Amino acid sequence: MDKKQVSLAVIRRLPRYHRYLEELLSNDINKISSKELSERMGLTASQIRQDFNCFGGFGQQGYGYNVELLYNEISEILGISDIKRAVLVGVGNLGRALANNPDFFRHGLRLVGAFDVNPDIVGKSVGGCPVMHIDAIEPFLERNQADLAILAVPPSVVMAVADRLFELGVRGFWNFSNVDIDIPGATFENVHLADSLMTLHYRKRNNEN
């Protein structure tokens, strides 16, 4: 089975399955049908079965899923326990919040370096790392490997920063600058928090009708 053919929509649901299964486990629920799981998650049972079939099925239909098995397999597919070494570029409020989010560390993120241009910030520390000037990133990445870059810089500079990091060998970008960027040969996750705001607004308005 070629995992590359799994659609992005399915992949994006896997972390949600992982969270729901974690909650089930913490409540000592060891068996769940696709119907029950679908009701908890607001998906259809057939959607869940289709999703799991992309990865080989995870269990016997009609008998329910083994929660722990499913949890472990999804953890492995997502690489939860893989260490992801990350540099943070942009140590404003958002950068600091990201660097200190304990939830990321639970999911394997390790901050190895932090960079900014602001002289008031350079020399301070964030998430256990000293903040260096961005011009120190070339020698830093010659000595240290980074799997990912977290981009928390203004939209006007994000493309230049990404290009610079790509030249230095970084191939994964978690981009919080509110603009979509892409470089062929690298993987970008462009986060748009406003999408979530609009979804909330839509759902609230339509729940209230």
Place this chain on the structure above:
Amino acid sequence: MDKKQVSLAVIRRLPRYHRYLEELLSNDINKISSKELSERMGLTASQIRQDFNCFGGFGQQGYGYNVELLYNEISEILGISDIKRAVLVGVGNLGRALANNPDFFRHGLRLVGAFDVNPDIVGKSVGGCPVMHIDAIEPFLERNQADLAILAVPPSVVMAVADRLFELGVRGFWNFSNVDIDIPGATFENVHLADSLMTLHYRKRNNEN
């Protein structure tokens, strides 16, 4: 047509369509086929047609979509231009980053009040609002209406904060505390940034294989 029957998966794609269409408009592209749109967005053309059919279709199949019309209709469905009056609870790094995100203001968010318990933070200002002690929230919400609460508090207190705001009439919650919460009768958007991290990791690993 009953919009309540539109699935959450479709609703979550609408902001993405909105962004792509905005980009097309800014590049003076006025007509696009579902095939072209699907290639840009990494969805199937049939998925796009199905999505748009949930809202009445938006145009003639085979002739392409009118980008401006589609953009305006999706803007209206999402209520982009509706003002969403929000209180922020929790003025740490993340709360400050959220309060100052210009992208949210473009999408109608207006911060009307900010609350924290930390005496070093109370009395300062964030996003143009003075930060008040959380115990001032009852009188504040008696005088001021809030459509939404942005929760940027630690996971250990988020449920208590949400309950307190619900009692005061708040019915929409944008929750950044990394835990799923729910109150019947209210709408919750529980943001899990780690989901996006795991998706990035998965995609990067599988692109590289």
